[in-house]
Structure formats: structure tokens, C-alpha cells
Amino acid sequence: QVLLGESGGGLVQAGGSLRLSCAASGRTLSSYVMGWFRQVPGKERSFVTRINRSGSTFYADSVKGRFSISRDNAKNTVYLQMNSLKPEDTAIYYCAADAGMTLPTTPDRIRYWGQGTQVTVSS
Numbered sequence: 001q002v003l004l005g006e007s008g009g010g011l012v013q014a015g016g017s018l019r020l021s022c023a024a025s026g027r028t029l030s031s032y033v034m035g036w037f038r039q040v041p042g043k044e045r046s047f048v049t050r051i052n053r054s055g056s057t058f059y060a061d062s063v064k065g066r067f068s069i070s071r072d073n074a075k076n077t078v079y080l081q082m083n084s085l086k087p088e089d090t091a092i093y094y095c096a097a098d099a100g101m102t103l104p105t106t107p108d109r110i111r112y113w114g115q116g117t118q119v120t121v122s123s
Contacts, residue, residue, distance in 0.1 A: 002027040002112050004095045009117030012085055016121070020080040022095030022114055030073040032112070035103040036080050038091035039116075045094065050103035051078065063089075085121045092116040 008020040022034070035050030049059045049069045057069055068081040078095065095114035096103060104110055 002029075002032060002097055004097060004112055004114035006093065006095045006114045006117040009093060009119045011120045011122065014085060014087055014121055014123050016085050017081070017083045018085065018119060020082070020093055020095075020117060020119070022078040022080075024076045024078075024097065028073070029071065029076040029078070029097075032097040032099060033101070033103045034069075034071060034078045035096045036069065036078075037094045037096055037107055037110075038089075038119075039094065040091045045107040047105040047107075048093070049080065050096075050105075052102055082119070085119075087121045087123045089119060090121050091119060093119050 002024050003026045005023050012018050033052050036048040037045045038048050039045040047060055051057050051069045051071050066084045071078045094116045096110045097112040098110050
């Protein structure tokens with residue numbers, strides 16, 4: 001079992017940047033496919049991005065060109081670099097991991113979650 005812990009959230013002005021980190025413990029991060037989801041009150045958790053074991057990435061259209069996911073297996077950490085932030089990016093961001101070939105884009109199929117970190121973008 002892998003335990004995930006996010007950090008790096010906070011308050012930022014529109015157009016600014018934040019970098020989220022997801023540290024894994026319990027198992028080696030390289031064993032998992034990883035990704036990020038986000039959720040706002042009253043809405044379902046939605047897919048943001050994922051990175052496979054090979055390093056290949058995939059992004060939701062809403063963040064393509066602005067967000068970048070990366071992984072450092074030596075540090076057991078996954079990062080989400082968020083640039084050109086918009087007020088609609090405001091959400092709780094969750095780190096996700098799965099042992100399958102790729103990370104599902106629907107939350108109900110994902111096995112491991114972090115506790116979430118709040119990102120607030122002011123206009």
C-alpha cells in the first residue's frame with residue numbers, strides 16, 4: 001500500500017503560479033502511475049493530469065499548456081507545476097496513484113488518494 005501526501009497549495013492571484021508536491025511513502029513511487037484530480041464543493045472530483053511509469057503525460061483540455069506534471073522517482077515525489085492560474089482553477093487538488101497500466105480519468109476507479117491541498121486563485 002502507498003500513502004500519499006500533498007503540499008504546496010495556497011492563495012495566489014490570477015496569472016500566478018504554484019507548484020504542488022505529492023510525496024509517497026510505504027512503497028516505491030516507480031511502481032505506480034500517478035496523477036492529479038481536483039474538486040470544488042458540490043461537484044464531482046475531476047481529472048487534471050496523469051503521468052505513466054515511462055514518463056508519458058496526458059492533460060485535461062482545461063489545463064493543457066498551463067499545467068505540467070513530473071515525477072522524481074528517486075525522491076518518491078510527483079509534482080504539478082501550475083502556471084497562468086485562473087480563478088476557475090480554484091479547488092482542492094488531490095494526488096492519485098494506481099497500480100494499473102495507466103491512471104483512469106474517472107475517480108471511482110482509482111485506488112490511492114492523498115488528503116488534498118487547497119488552491120485558491122483570486123481575480
